[in-house]
Amino acid sequence: MTKPTANTMTNNFEKNSGLTTRDKVEKSLARRRAKETRFRLYGMASVLFGVLCLIALFTDIASKGTAAFKQTSLTTSITLDGDYLNLTKDSTVDEIRFANFDGLIKRHFAKEMKPKSRSDKRELFKLLSSGAGWQIQEMLIADPTLVNSSITFELLMDDDVDQWFKHDRQLSTAETNDRLSDKQLNWLSQWIEQDRLDTHFNTLFFTNGDSREPELAGIHGAIKGTLLTLMVTLILSFPIGIAAAIYLEEFAPRNKLTEIVEININNLAAVPSIIFGLLGMAIFINIFGVSRSTPLLGGLVLTLMTLPTIIISARAAIKSVPPSIREAAYGLGASKNQVVFHHVLPLAMPGMLTGTIIGMAQALGETAPLLMIGMVAFVVDVPGFINDPSTVLPVQIFLWSDSPERAFLERTSGAILVLLSFLIVMNTTAVILRRRLERRW
Amino acid sequence: MNDTNSMKLIENHKTTGEPFSKDVKISARNVDVFYGEKQAIYDASLDIGKNEVIALIGPSGCGKSTFLRTLNRMNDTIDICRVKGDILLDNENIYGAHVDTVPLRARVGMVFQKPNPFPKSIYDNVAYGPRIHGLAQSRVELDEIVEKSLKRAGLWNEVKDRLHAPGTGLSGGQQQRLCIARTIAVDPEVILMDEPCSALDPIATAKIEELIDELREKYTIAIVTHSMQQAARVSQRTAYFHLGQLVEVNPTEKVFTKPEHKLTEAYITGRFG
Amino acid sequence: MNFNQHISQQFNADLEAIRTQMLAMGGLVQRQVSDAIAAILNGDTTSANKIIKREDDVDEMEVNIDKECTHILVKRQPAASDLRMVIAVSRVVRDLERMGDEAAKVAIHTLEFANSNQAHSKICHQAIRHMGTAVVKMTSDALDAFARHDIEGAIEVVRSDKMVDEQYASAIRELSTYMMEDPRSISQAINILWILRAIERIGDHARNISEQVIYLVSGADVRHSSLTEIEEHSTTEEHLTTEKLPSSDLPAAE
Numbered sequence: 014m015t016k017p018t019a020n021t022m023t024n025n026f027e028k029n030s031g032l033t034t035r036d037k038v039e040k041s042l043a044r045r046r047a048k049e050t051r052f053r054l055y056g057m058a059s060v061l062f063g064v065l066c067l068i069a070l071f072t073d074i075a076s077k078g079t080a081a082f083k084q085t086s087l088t089t090s091i092t093l094d095g096d097y098l099n100l101t102k103d104s105t106v107d108e109i110r111f112a113n114f115d116g117l118i119k120r121h122f123a124k125e126m127k128p129k130s131r132s133d134k135r136e137l138f139k140l141l142s143s144g145a146g147w148q149i150q151e152m153l154i155a156d157p158t159l160v161n162s163s164i165t166f167e168l169l170m171d172d173d174v175d176q177w178f179k180h181d182r183q184l185s186t187a188e189t190n191d192r193l194s195d196k197q198l199n200w201l202s203q204w205i206e207q208d209r210l211d212t213h214f215n216t217l218f219f220t221n222g223d224s225r226e227p228e229l230a231g232i233h234g235a236i237k238g239t240l241l242t243l244m245v246t247l248i249l250s251f252p253i254g255i256a257a258a259i260y261l262e263e264f265a266p267r268n269k270l271t272e273i274v275e276i277n278i279n280n281l282a283a284v285p286s287i288i289f290g291l292l293g294m295a296i297f298i299n300i301f302g303v304s305r306s307t308p309l310l311g312g313l314v315l316t317l318m319t320l321p322t323i324i325i326s327a328r329a330a331i332k333s334v335p336p337s338i339r340e341a342a343y344g345l346g347a348s349k350n351q352v353v354f355h356h357v358l359p360l361a362m363p364g365m366l367t368g369t370i371i372g373m374a375q376a377l378g379e380t381a382p383l384l385m386i387g388m389v390a391f392v393v394d395v396p397g398f399i400n401d402p403s404t405v406l407p408v409q410i411f412l413w414s415d416s417p418e419r420a421f422l423e424r425t426s427g428a429i430l431v432l433l434s435f436l437i438v439m440n441t442t443a444v445i446l447r448r449r450l451e452r453r454w
Numbered sequence: 455m456n457d458t459n460s461m462k463l464i465e466n467h468k469t470t471g472e473p474f475s476k477d478v479k480i481s482a483r484n485v486d487v488f489y490g491e492k493q494a495i496y497d498a499s500l501d502i503g504k505n506e507v508i509a510l511i512g513p514s515g516c517g518k519s520t521f522l523r524t525l526n527r528m529n530d531t532i533d534i535c536r537v538k539g540d541i542l543l544d545n546e547n548i549y550g551a552h553v554d555t556v557p558l559r560a561r562v563g564m565v566f567q568k569p570n571p572f573p574k575s576i577y578d579n580v581a582y583g584p585r586i587h588g589l590a591q592s593r594v595e596l597d598e599i600v601e602k603s604l605k606r607a608g609l610w611n612e613v614k615d616r617l618h619a620p621g622t623g624l625s626g627g628q629q630q631r632l633c634i635a636r637t638i639a640v641d642p643e644v645i646l647m648d649e650p651c652s653a654l655d656p657i658a659t660a661k662i663e664e665l666i667d668e669l670r671e672k673y674t675i676a677i678v679t680h681s682m683q684q685a686a687r688v689s690q691r692t693a694y695f696h697l698g699q700l701v702e703v704n705p706t707e708k709v710f711t712k713p714e715h716k717l718t719e720a721y722i723t724g725r726f727g
Numbered sequence: 728m729n730f731n732q733h734i735s736q737q738f739n740a741d742l743e744a745i746r747t748q749m750l751a752m753g754g755l756v757q758r759q760v761s762d763a764i765a766a767i768l769n770g771d772t773t774s775a776n777k778i779i780k781r782e783d784d785v786d787e788m789e790v791n792i793d794k795e796c797t798h799i800l801v802k803r804q805p806a807a808s809d810l811r812m813v814i815a816v817s818r819v820v821r822d823l824e825r826m827g828d829e830a831a832k833v834a835i836h837t838l839e840f841a842n843s844n845q846a847h848s849k850i851c852h853q854a855i856r857h858m859g860t861a862v863v864k865m866t867s868d869a870l871d872a873f874a875r876h877d878i879e880g881a882i883e884v885v886r887s888d889k890m891v892d893e894q895y896a897s898a899i900r901e902l903s904t905y906m907m908e909d910p911r912s913i914s915q916a917i918n919i920l921w922i923l924r925a926i927e928r929i930g931d932h933a934r935n936i937s938e939q940v941i942y943l944v945s946g947a948d949v950r951h952s953s954l955t956e957i958e959e960h961s962t963t964e965e966h967l968t969t970e971k972l973p974s975s976d977l978p979a980a981e
Contacts (some may be wrong), residue, residue: 267533341633343531344564345583345640346556355582356572433619637947683804710806712946724733 074426074433084215084228085175086167087141087204091121093149102158109153114146118168126200133268136197139379142169144217144229154274167213172227172420174201178210218427223394223409227420230413232428234395238308238388238403239435244318245312245399246376251369253316253322258365261324262331263353282321289318290385298386305387306402314382317374326368331363342447363447370443374436406432468497470714471704473693477501478542479674480525480562481645485539487520487698488726494520498700500693502644506697507666507675509689509706511682513721516695518678522646525676526562527555541579557708560587563642567649569629571621571636576613579621579632582606583640599639607635609666627658635663638673645669647677651684682722686710694718738803742812745795746874749816749823752788753870753925753936756823756830758930759785760866763833764859767922768852772841776833785827792820811946815939819873822932822939826866829925829932850905850912851919852900858926861891865933872940881937885954888934895927 031293032040095101097120098112128134145168152166154157170178173192178201193201204210221231261278265271293314297303303310334357342352383389389408396403404412406428413425474481480502487495495517502508510518510727520529527548529535540547546556560583571579580600583589590596600617604610609631613624630650637645647666651659666675666688679685685692692709694702694717702715715716715721720726733739759778766774796817799805805813865887874882901922904917938949941957949957 021601031615056547091512207534337566337568338572339531340528340564341570341636343528344526344566345586345636346559347582347586348556351586355586359574476868682806686806711810713807719807723809724738724803724806726734 054179062379074429075107075287077423078426078430080179081218081423082215083087083179083212084217085170085178085210085212088165088209088211089121090165091118091149092163092222093117093153093160100153100159100160102160104157104160106154109150109157112150112153114149115143117149118145126203136194137200140171140197140200142171142228143226144169144224147229148163149244152328152431167211169217169328170210172418175228176419177201177246179212180206218424222395223391223404223412224393227416227424230421230424232406232409232431234392234445235404235406235409235428236431238311238392239397239405240395241308241399241403242311242405243373243377244314245309246315247369247373249312249316250319250323250372252371254320254369257320257325257367258324258327258331259353259358262328263349263357277323278321281442282325285381286318286379287381287385289314290382292317292387293382304400304402306390306392306404308396308403308405310386311388314386315379317361317377318379318382319376322372322375323365326371327361327365330364330368331357333364334360363451366446366450367443370439370446374439377435377439378407378432383408384411414421465529469499469700469703471702471708472691473500473700473703475501475506475691477503477506479504479506480543480676481542482521482525483540483542485521485524485537485541485610487517487524488536489532490534491717494698495524496698498695499535500700502674502676504674505670505672506691507670507677507689510676510678510691510695511680511685511692511721512695513679513726515697517698518693518695519630519648521695521700522566522648522676522678523644525644525646526559526560526564530555560640561642562644562646563637563640565630565633565645565647565650567635568653569626569633571624571629571632573620573622575618576621576624576632577617580635580639583636587628587640589640603635603639604632606638606669607631608661608668609635614651625658627654627661630654630658630662631665634662634669638669642673644676647675649678649680652680682710694721696721729939733809735803738809739797741795741799741803741948742805742809745792745816746812748788748792748795749820750870750874752785752792752820752823753866753873755781755788756785756827757863757870759827759830761859761863763830763837764855764863764926766837767833767840768856768859770837770841772838775841777836777838779831782827785824789824793817796820800801808943811943815873817944819936819939822935826932829929832925833922836918836925839918850916851898851901851923854901855922855926858891858894858898858923858930861887861894862926862930862933865891865930867938869933869936869940872937872941876940876944878941878944881932881940882954882958883888884937885934885957888930889954891927891930895923895930898923901978911929923974 075318093100097117098114100108100112104112106221118141119134122137122141123134126137128137148166148169149164152164174197177193177198182205201210217229218231219236220233221229222234224230257278261271261275265274293310297310297313298305303313338356338360339352342356347355383405389412390402390404391412392402392404394401398432410425410428413428415419457600478501482498482500485495485498486493496602498517498521501522510520510522523529524537524541525548527537529537539549541549543558543562546561547553557669572582574582576602580603581590581596584596584599601610603612604613609628612628613619613632620627624632630653634645634650651662654662663684666677669675677685677688689705690704693700693708694708694715696717702709702713702718704714708714709718710722713722729734733742759781762774765771765776766778796813799813803809865884867882868880868887870883871877902916902920902923906913935950939950941947
C-alpha cells in the first residue's frame with residue numbers, strides 16, 4: 014500500500030491505518046454505490062407496485078365496465094295493431110301512454126314461439142325486457158302514424174339473457190347459471206340461429222335515469238345531477254373562496270381573531286366529509302328548509318366541504334406571488350386595491366384555479382355527505398334543474414354496487430368508467446386553463 | 455421649520471460630520487424605527503440636498519435599507535414596523551396625520567435590489583405608473599411619457615423595436631433600467647435606490663452608475679449600496695450607519711480618504727462588516 | 728471586534744509587508760547617506776565605491792515596493808487609512824530612492840576628488856559635517872516617525888530641515904568668499920557646492936517623508952506648505968475616536 018513517493022502528509026495517514034486517503038475513499042465508494050443502487054431498486058419496486066395496482070384496477074373495471082356499453086336485443090318485426098292497442102294515427106300522447114304495448118308484445122311472441130303451457134308462456138316472456146313495451150311506446154310518441162303498420166326494431170332482452178348472451182353462451186349448458194331454464198335456452202338458440210339475437214351500443218345507459226331493471230338503468234340522471242350539483246358548488250365556492258383568501262391574505266389585520274379563523278379553516282379541510290353532510294342536514298334542511306335530495310342542497314353541502322381546500326390553495330397561490338412585484342407596485346404609488354387586483358390576483362389565478370379544480374374533483378367523487386342529505390334516494394326521473402330530486406354519479410355507483418342483479422355489476426363498473434373520464438376531463442381542463450393563464454415570461 | 459429650531463436639533467445630534475445641508479429636499483429628524491420590540495434605527499437625523507446623490511453604507515443589518523424605506527413609507531407595508539420622529543419632504547412631514555402614501559410614493563419613487571419588472575410588456579411596465587395616477591390624457595401622451603422615460607433611462611434604443619415584448623425577457627441590467635424608467639415615468643422628485651446593482655454584472659452596473667450620475671441633474675437620489683467603490687463613484691455625500699445609528703455623514707471623498715469616525719474607518723477599510 | 732485587523736488576513740500581511748520593506752529600504756538609504764558623508768569627510772574611496780554599487784539595490788527595492796503598492800491598489804481597493812498607507816509608502820519610497828541618488832552623487836564626488844589629486848580639501852568641512860549629521864538624523868527621525876505614526880516627530884523633522892536650509896545658505900556664502908579670495912579654488916568649490924547641494928536635497932527628501940507621515944496619520948496633504956501651516960493642520964486634524972461617541976449608546980456589536 015505504501016507508496017515510496019508519498020509526501021509527509023500521506024505518511025501520517027498511512028501510519029494511522031496503513032491506507033492512503035485515496036484508498037479509503039475508494040473503499041467507501043463501493044459501499045456508497047451499493048447503497049445508492051439498493052435505494053434506487055426500492056424506489057423502482059414501489060413505483061412498479063403502484064403502477065401494477067393501478068393497471069389491475071383499471072383492467073378489472075374496464076373489462077367489467079365495457080360490457081355495460083353493450084346491450085343484447087332481439088330483432089323483432091311486429092305489427093302495431095291499432096284495434097288491439099285502441100289507437101289511431103291521430104291518438105294523443107296521453108292515449109299512447111295508456112296503450113297496452115306489453116300485451117301486444119306478449120301476443121306477438123306467443124304467436125311466434127307457440128309456448129305450450131302457461132308456465133312456458135311465463136318463461137318465454139321472462140326473456141323479454143319489461144322495458145320492451147316502453148320502447149314501442151317511445152317510437153309511437155315520436156311518430157304516431159306508425160299505428161297499424163309493421164315495424165322492425167331491436168327489442169330489449171332481459172338482463173339475464175343479456176348476461177348469458179354476452180358472457181355464458183360459450184360455456185357448456187351444465188355450467189351455465191340456473192337463471193335460464195333449458196326451454197329458455199332452447200328458444201334463445203333458435204333466435205341465434207335466425208341471427209336475430211345480437212348486441213348493440215347501449216344508448217339507454219346514457220339516456221335513461223335509474224331503474225330497477227338493469228337493462229333499462231342509465232346514468233343520465235346521475236350525470237345531470239352531478240353537473241348541476243357541481244355547478245352550484247362552483248358558483249358558490251369559487252367566489253367565496255377567492256374572496257376569503259384575498260381578504261385573509263391581503264387585508265385582514267394580523268390579530269388573534271384572524272389567527273383563530275385561519276386555524277379553523279385549516280382544520281375544516283381535515284374534517285371528515287360526513288360531518289359536512291350532518292351539518293348540511295341540520296342547517297340547510299332543518300333551518301332553511303331546502304328540499305332534500307336536490308342538487309341545490311348537494312351543492313351547498315359540497316361548497317362547505319370544498320371551501321377550505323379552495324381557500325387554502327388560493328392563499329398559497331397569493332403567498333407565492335413574489336413580494337418584489339408587490340413592492341414594485343407599492344413603490345409606484347399603487348393603492349392596496351390596485352396592487353391586489355392589478356398584480357397579485359392575475360399572478361395567483363393559475364394557482365387558484367388549480368386549487369378550485371382539485372376541490373371540484375374532490376366534490377365530484379364525494380359520497381358520504383350526500384348520503385346524509387337524501388341524495389341516495391332512488392330517483393328515476395332526470396332532474397331538470399337544481400331543485401329537482403336527483404342523485405349523483407358516485408352515489409349511483411354506490412346504489413348499483415349494492416344491487417343483487419349480475420347486470421348491475423357491469424353497470425357499476427361502467428359508471429365508474431364514466432366518473433373517471435369526468436375526472437380526467439376536469440384535470441385536463443385544469444392543466445390547459447393554467448397553461449393558458451400562466452404568463453411564462 | 456424655523457431656524458432656531460433646526461439649530462437646536464443640530465446641536466443635539468450625535469452624528470459626526472455634516473449631516474445637514476443648505477439646499478434641503480428631504481430632512482429626517484430624530485428618526486427611530488422599531489420592528490415590533492426591536493429598534494432598528496436610533497435617533498437618525500439627516501438632510502438630503504436637492505440634486506444630490508447620497509450613498510447610505512454600512513454593514514448588513516445596520517438599518518440603512520430600513521432608513522431608506524422610511525423615506526417613502528415603504529415600511530408601512532410591514533405591520534409591525536413603527537416610525538417615530540419627523541421626515542420632511544419639502545418641509546412637509548410625510549408621517550403627518552393626513553398624508554396619503556399614494557401621492558407620496560409618486561413623489562418619492564423607489565428602485566429595488568432585484569430587478570422586478572411586472573410580468574407585462576415593456577410598454578405596460580413603464581405606462582403602469584402614469585396610468586394609475588392618470589398622468590396621460592390620451593394614448594399619444596402616454597406613448598410620449600413611455601418614450602421619454604425609456605430614453606432617460608438609456609434603454610430606448612435597445613427596446614424601441616420590441617416595446618410589446620415582455621419586460622421579463624430583458625437582461626438583468628436592462629430589467630433594472632426598465633425599473634428605473636418605470637420609476638421616473640411618474641416624474642418623482644426623489645428616487646430611492648436599494649442596492650440597485652447587487653444582482654448585476656459589472657458592465658450593467660457601470661451603465662446604471664452612469665445613469666445615476668445623469669439622473670442627478672433632475673432628481674434627488676438616495677442609494678443604499680454594499681459596494682463601497684460604488685458609493686465612492688456615484689455619490690456626493692456618504693452616510694455611514696452602524697447598528698441602527700447614523701455614525702457619520704460627510705462628503706464622499708472625505709469619507710473614503712479620511713473618515714472622521716473610527717467605526718467608519720474600520721468599516722470602509724474592511725476591518726469588519 | 729478588532730479594528731486593527733482586516734477581515735482578510737492576507738490584506739494585513741500585504742500592508743505590513745510594504746511597510747516593513749519600506750522601512751528596510753529606509754535603513755539602507757540612511758546607511759548610504761551616513762557612509763557617503765563619512766567617505767567625503769575621510770576621502771575614503773573604497774567606501775565610496777561600495778556606496779555606488781549599493782545604489783542599484785536601492786533602485787531595485789524602490790521598483791519592488793512600488794510594484795507591491797500597485798498590487799494592493801488593484802487587489803484590495805484600499806480606503807481611508809489603508810489607502811493613505813499605500814499612497815504614503817509609494818511616495819516615501821520615491822523620496823528614499825532620490826536620497827539614495829544624492830548619496831551616490833556624494834560618493835562620486837569623493838572619487839572625483841581622489842582622482843583629481845586635489846589636496847584633500849578642508850573647505851567647508853565643518854558645514855559638510857554639521858549638515859551631514861543633521862540630515863542623517865532627520866532621515867532616521869522621519870523613518871521613526873513613519874513607523875510610529877508620530878506627527879510630533881515628523882514636525883520636528885520639518886523644523887530640522889529649516890535649520891539645514893539655513894546651514895546650506897551660510898555654507899554657500901562661505902564658499903563664495905573662498906572663490907572670491909582664490910579663483911584657483913573655484914573648480915574645487917563648485918564640487919563642494921554640488922556636495923552641499925546633495926546633502927541639502929537629502930534633507931528636503933527627509934522633510935517630504937515626514938510630510939507623508941502627517942498625511943498618513945491625519946489625512947492632511949501638507950506638501951508645499953509652510954511650517955506654521957503644517958503645525959496648524961496637525962492640531963486641527965485630530966482623529967475622532969470611538970471614545971468621543973459614548974460607547975454605551977452603541978448597541979452591543981454583533
